[in-house]
Amino acid sequence: MGLPNRDELAGKFDQAKGTTKETVGRAVNDRNLEEEGRADHAGGKVREGFGKARRKVGEAIEDIGEAVRK
Numbered sequence: 001m002g003l004p005n006r007d008e009l010a011g012k013f014d015q016a017k018g019t020t021k022e023t024v025g026r027a028v029n030d031r032n033l034e035e036e037g038r039a040d041h042a043g044g045k046v047r048e049g050f051g052k053a054r055r056k057v058g059e060a061i062e063d064i065g066e067a068v069r070k
Contacts, residue, residue: 005055011048015041 004012018041025034 002055002059005051007051007054008048009051011044011046011051014044014047016044018042018044 018037018039021037021040022034023037025031025037
């Protein structure tokens, strides 16, 4: 398994940001902030998933290239 790429890292960051907004929104009874946090968290999960898929495709291409060179 390779190192995480930018999309994976940004996705994790967005998830953490969303969780923070959601928690603060709940604490101060701000439904808009809470919903914004949920949206950020969900978007972060999608971006992280895209990054993982992108990395796996890249790894598969590298594996094929190595097999062809043998």
